[in-house]
Amino acid sequence: MVEPYLRLLVAQVxxxxxxxxxxxxxxxxxxxxxxxDVVTVFVIFSVNDRLGGFGGTxxxxxxxxxxFGFPAADLVVGNVERLRVYVRTGLLDAVLVRPLSALxxxxxxxxxxRRAGRVVQGTALYVVAxxxxxxxxxxxxxxxxxxxxxxxxxxxxxxxxxxxTVAFWWIESGEIANAFTYGGRDFTSYPMTVFSGLFRRVFxxxxxxxxxxxxxxxxxxxxxxxxGAPDWLRWCSPLVALFAxxxxxxxxxxxxRHYRSTGS
Amino acid sequence: MxxxxxxxxxxKDFTVWHKTGRLRRQRRVVSAVDGVDLTVTEGELLGYIGPxxxxxxxxxxxxxxxxxxxxxxxxVCGLTPVPQRTTLALRIGVVFGQRSQLWWxxxxxxSFSLLxxxxxxxxxDHAARLRRCRELLDLDAFLATPVRQLSLGQRMRGELTAxxxxxxxxxxxxxxxxxxxxxSKQAVRGFLAELDARGDTTVVLTTHxxxxxxxxxxxxVVIDHGRVVHDGTVAQLHAAYRSRRRVVVDLDAPxxxxxxxxxxxxxxVEADGLRVTIALEDTTAGELLxxxxxxxxxxxxxxxxxxxxxxxxxxxxxx
Ligand SMILES: Nc1ncnc2c1ncn2[C@@H]1O[C@H](COP(=O)(O)OP(=O)(O)OP(=O)(O)O)[C@@H](O)[C@H]1O
Ligand SMILES: [Mg+2]
Numbered sequence: 097m098v099e100p101y102l103r104l105l106v107a108q109v110x111x112x113x114x115x116x117x118x119x120x121x122x123x124x125x126x127x128x129x130x131x132x133d134v135v136t137v138f139v140i141f142s143v144n145d146r147l148g149g150f151g152g153t154x155x156x157x158x159x160x161x162x163x164f165g166f167p168a169a170d171l172v173v174g175n176v177e178r179l180r181v182y183v184r185t186g187l188l189d190a191v192l193v194r195p196l197s198a199l200x201x202x203x204x205x206x207x208x209x210r211r212a213g214r215v216v217q218g219t220a221l222y223v224v225a226x227x228x229x230x231x232x233x234x235x236x237x238x239x240x241x242x243x244x245x246x247x248x249x250x251x252x253x254x255x256x257x258x259x260x261t262v263a264f265w266w267i268e269s270g271e272i273a274n275a276f277t278y279g280g281r282d283f284t285s286y287p288m289t290v291f292s293g294l295f296r297r298v299f300x301x302x303x304x305x306x307x308x309x310x311x312x313x314x315x316x317x318x319x320x321x322x323x324g325a326p327d328w329l330r331w332c333s334p335l336v337a338l339f340a341x342x343x344x345x346x347x348x349x350x351x352x353r354h355y356r357s358t359g360s
Numbered sequence: 361m362x363x364x365x366x367x368x369x370x371x372k373d374f375t376v377w378h379k380t381g382r383l384r385r386q387r388r389v390v391s392a393v394d395g396v397d398l399t400v401t402e403g404e405l406l407g408y409i410g411p412x413x414x415x416x417x418x419x420x421x422x423x424x425x426x427x428x429x430x431x432x433x434x435x436v437c438g439l440t441p442v443p444q445r446t447t448l449a450l451r452i453g454v455v456f457g458q459r460s461q462l463w464w465x466x467x468x469x470x471s472f473s474l475l476x477x478x479x480x481x482x483x484x485d486h487a488a489r490l491r492r493c494r495e496l497l498d499l500d501a502f503l504a505t506p507v508r509q510l511s512l513g514q515r516m517r518g519e520l521t522a523x524x525x526x527x528x529x530x531x532x533x534x535x536x537x538x539x540x541x542x543x544s545k546q547a548v549r550g551f552l553a554e555l556d557a558r559g560d561t562t563v564v565l566t567t568h569x570x571x572x573x574x575x576x577x578x579x580x581v582v583i584d585h586g587r588v589v590h591d592g593t594v595a596q597l598h599a600a601y602r603s604r605r606r607v608v609v610d611l612d613a614p615x616x617x618x619x620x621x622x623x624x625x626x627x628x629v630e631a632d633g634l635r636v637t638i639a640l641e642d643t644t645a646g647e648l649l650x651x652x653x654x655x656x657x658x659x660x661x662x663x664x665x666x667x668x669x670x671x672x673x674x675x676x677x678x679x
Contacts, residue, residue, distance in 0.1 A: 103477040111465030190461050192426045194478055195449035353428045353442065356374060357421055359413075360458060 100196055104204035122210055148289035153229040154317055159285050160218075160225030161309035165248025166281040167214035173199075173253045175206035177273060180263035186358035199257070199348060232318030240331065244312035247337035248284075251308050254340035255280055257348055264351035284308040289322055301325070307336040364530055364562045365400040365423060369432035371586070372418050392418040394586030395432065402529075403559040405552070407577030408566045411676045415586040416566045417456075420532050423564070424454050437529055450479060453523030457535035460515065461522055462507045468518045469503040472525060479526035486525055493521040496551050513544030520551060530562045531555070537569050549575050570668045582675060589675065594668060601674055603666030604639040607648055611636065612657035619655055624648050 147155050179202060182188040191201050222245060231237065259273030266272075283291075288300045288310050300306035306325070314321055315330035372393040377385045393415040400406050410416050421427040422434050425441035425448055434441060439448045454461065462471045476486045494500055497517040502510055510518065516536060523531060533552075537545045553576060555561055567573065573580060573594070580597060582590040590597055597603075606627065614633030615626075623643030629636050640648065645663050652658060 100478045100480070103474055107463055107466055107470070107474050111463065186459065189421070189426050189456065190459060192445065193424050193449055193452070193454045193461070195446045196478060197446070355427070357426055360417075 101200050101204045104196075104201060105207045108205050108207055109209060148287040149322055150287045150289070153225070154313070154319075155287060156221070156225040157229040157231075157313040157317060158287060158309045160222035161244050161248050161313060162281060162285045163221045164215070164218035164245040165308060166252050166284075167211065167218050168245070168249040169252035169256060171208075171211040171215050172249070173203050173256050174211060175208060176202055176256055176260040177277075178202065178206050179260040180267070180269055180273075183263045183355065184267050184358075188355060189357055192352075192355075198352060229317060231316050236331065237316055240312055240315055240333075243334050244309075244316070247312070247333040248308045250337035251304070251333075251340050252277070252281070254337070254344035257344040261347045261351035264354045280305060284310065286310075296323075304336050304340060307333045362402050363399045364402050364404075365398065365434075365436050365564070367396050367398045367419075367423075367432065367434045370396045370398075370419070370422060370429055370434050371431040372415075372422060372427060373430040391586050393422065393429075396583065396586070396588055398581065398588070398591075400562060400564065402562055403556075404579060405556045405563040405565065405577055407573040407580045408564055408583070409568070409570075409573060409580065409672070410583040410589075414583045416583060417534055418586075419583070420454075420534050420564065420566060424452060424532055425449070450526065451529045453526070453528035453531045455516075455519045455523045455531075455533045455536050457516065457533075457538040460507065460519065462515070462518055464508045465506055467504050467506055468499070468510070471507060471518070471522060475522055475525050481526050485527065489525050489527060490521065493524065493551075496554060497521060497547060513540050513547075516540060516544065516548065520548065524555075524561075528561065530564070532564050534566045535568065536565070537567060537572055545569070545572075552576055570672060574668050582672070584676070597668075597675075598666050598671055601671045603671045604641060605645070605666055606664040607638045607640065607645055608662050608664060609636050609638070609652065609656075609658060610634060610660040612659050616656065621648065621651060 146152070150158075176199065179188075182191065182202070188198070191198050191205075194201060226241065231241075255277050259277050262269045262273050283299060284305050288296060288306050291300065300310070300323075311321065311325065311330040312333045315327075320327055321330065370393055371391065374390045374392055376388050376390055378388060380386045396415075396419060408416055408419070418427065422429050423436050423441060425445035428442045436448060437451045439451075441448055462468070463474065466474070472486075472490060475481075476483070494503075497520065499517060499521065502514050502518075505514075507515060507518065520536065537548055540548065549572060552563065552565070556563065556576065565572065565577065578593055580590065580592065580594055581588055582597070590600065592600075607624075611634050615629055615636050621638065621643075624638050624640050627637045627639050638648065649661070
């Protein structure tokens, strides 16, 4: 089942490493940037110790989940943003005549090892957060410790896919989708208490961004949502993530049917 | 004979927007394919031609599951292309002359072995098919070259091989000879003729090179503005458009302008009246010769069969 995709992926990585010099430069550069990022986060939390009613280590819990989920999703399906290039140039034709899932091929064909660095960074942050934050341990919490970052990954993955499908309807969509995905990442890294009004209602609860990091972090910390979401909702991230994945699949299917190729 | 491809009232509309002002845009619907009924039986090699923008590529894209039809039906190998795309992909091969199916940075041979895994072809079958293609298409010289370094002709031979390694029932070729030199064209044509002779692969061939059609296709479908305007043999096309044979005569003395030739017409007078091209309408070459022998000083003559380019040109021009 996955073997053909793995082969595509390996072929792609081999193709990439053919341009060896630029590959090494990029890898070194992105590792340096990653290290810098980690330092920045710790500096911020040592200076600014309360945010929206949460202590520094509690916020770190939220940041940790998002900091794992986003780059992990980016590593796995982030390159689906290249879809707009495939759609605009008609290169998707070649993808569609192969006996494999189109999404699977896109993911495998543009896989970039360089993105792995940020996942390592995110994992480190998350582990640190679990150690320093006042986690209230219980069997449920243990399960959630594993499921929360995975759900965040699935949720962000769904966002990436939905964002990419915009290209099926709107060829000159440009970076619009990126604004949404990266905006989503930043939004989820904060306690929802720092936002307010309609904006919060729509993004945090309507579109489900609160379920990515904020609500599961509350569950792990044993705190109720000051905004008033019922306690059981804090444990629902995996379901929300699955729902998001379903919506993304629907968008993808509908989008593919709208693909119009190019005239030449 | 079973139908491998069947379309009925197949259509595809594209909505395009035109800028008419700074912000205003006008919507226009282009019917790229406008009700095509087509049946292709097993083993047939069908020439699918038409002027630029006629809707050939669009038809092929609907048959291969790339585009969803706007209306009508299409079935290929008994499957509906878009919903059953991945199943269909195992049974068809596709070559788009303008666009590569190969991996840009990989050597050709690696693209081929990658395809074996993508299509899950048994190693022995794959090897046998590859061996045949290597012989017929002379691939050996550039098998180890990355695709991006191949010349167009070399790449096209690679594309053909890639499209056949999984032993497809149907092969779709959209301008496979575009931009190729004489030798490469001959190689591709020879290869397709051999494929056709074996009779187990159905081929749909789109081309602007009518020599491809003459050398390869018994059946010819001409479309224009998304509609089928001819479906039959090349001979039937000549008959339908009353293609004319021509007699070219070389003379010792200039052509007498007042000569009347019943059933024939003078098309061209060249070389100061010493070479004349006459089209036969309602007469035979023999009769014409009889008339000419008595009235002009004949030096030499040749009879030309009607050319497919002429009839197609007239077909396109008279639309
Ligand atoms: N993706 C598209 N968007 C809008 N219009 C398109 C698209 N693809 C094709 N068309 C239009 O549909 C018509 C048919 O195009 P198509 O590519 O099928 O022609 P064709 O017969 O393959 O021509 P050619 O011989 O030039 O390759 C043309 O008028 C073209 O402009
Ligand atoms: Mg075309």
